[in-house]
Amino acid sequence: MVKFHVKEASGALREIEVPTDMNLNLMEVLKASEYEIEAACGGMALCATCHIEVLEGIGKLNPRTDAELDMLDTLPVVLSNSRLACQIKVTEDLNDVVLRLNNS
Numbered sequence: 001m002v003k004f005h006v007k008e009a010s011g012a013l014r015e016i017e018v019p020t021d022m023n024l025n026l027m028e029v030l031k032a033s034e035y036e037i038e039a040a041c042g043g044m045a046l047c048a049t050c051h052i053e054v055l056e057g058i059g060k061l062n063p064r065t066d067a068e069l070d071m072l073d074t075l076p077v078v079l080s081n082s083r084l085a086c087q088i089k090v091t092e093d094l095n096d097v098v099l100r101l102n103n104s
């Protein structure tokens with residue numbers, strides 16, 4: 001299991017605990033946790049609707065791929081800590097990461 005936190009619009013931190021052995025990506029976990037993410041492309045790095053900001057721990061995550069960077073470049077605002085949640089694998093690396101959804 002791995003635990004990470006989502007900073008909600010209210011400023012509250014919500015802890016989410018998820019198994020690491022189910023080959024999930026972060027977008028899938030956030031959707032299952034009832035966050036509103038359209039995920040129109042189904043996790044193919046083709047829609048950018050799963051845009052998040054990683055507030056703490058970005059250096060621990062798998063690096064952005066060229067496909068992810070290309071899609072992020074299509075957004076009007078991209079920050080140095082912007083990621084596509086569908087491109088982040090749920091592994092032990094997510095432990096203690098803090099993120100927020102781009103729309104929150």
Ligand code: FES
Nearest residue numbers: 045047048050086
């Ligand atoms: S779900 Fe489409 S880019 Fe992540």
